[in-house]
Each structure stands twice: as structure tokens, then as C-alpha cells.
Amino acid sequence: MTEINDQSPDHLERRCRLLGHEIRFGYCRLLPEDRPCRLIVECWQGSFDVVSYLKQHYTDEQIEGFLAPPKPKIASLIELIERAKQAAADPGSESGSPSKPTG
Secondary structure (H helix, E strand, O other): OOOOOOOOHHHOEEEOOOOOOEEEHHHHHOOOOOOOOOOHHHHHOOOOOHHHHHHHHOOHHHHHHHHOOOOOHHHHHHHHHHHHHHHHHOOOOOOOOOOOOOO
16 A cells, blocks of 8 residues: 555545544545555545546455445354354354353
8 A cells, every 4th residue: 555645635625424523534544454444435436536536545355345245143153153053053162152150
């Protein structure tokens, strides 16, 4: 990723529909997860050429990755349940064994 300069749109502001308050493009571009928000194109496309900006600063694979929709909640829950079942079935697994009370 390249450094931000005076020509950067990072100073532009708009209301975030996910957070519910004003934020700068710089926040959308670099979330705490160290990647852009998946809604960055939807939210900013009317303000400047966000697609060109992203193509200049990220690879096609990176863009595809962060623009991908999240897994449906049910799929995430099923994954968690399956992992819990596997952990419970594996007696050597630390996460599968119940914790013993101390004291």
C-alpha cells in the first residue's frame, strides 16, 4: 500500500450507515482489521472515483477479498457448532475438556 499524500481523499467525510455517525474516508480505507470496509465503494462512489483509487492502492485479489459479502450468520453459527463438536469429541483438546474449578 502506498503512503497517503495531500491528494488523498482521506479528509472527505460522510455519515456511515454501519456506525451511525460522521467518519472520514481514511477510516473506511483502513478499518481496525487493517483492511478497507466492504461497503467502501457503495458509500463513496458519488463523492469521487473510489474504484480507481482502490485499484491504485490494492491488488485485484485484495479488493475482491474485502468487497466480498460476509458469511450469513447461520453459516457462521453452524461452523462454530461443528468446531465445538469436534473439540468435545477430541479428549486431548484443551478447548474440549471442561474446566475444573480451582480453589
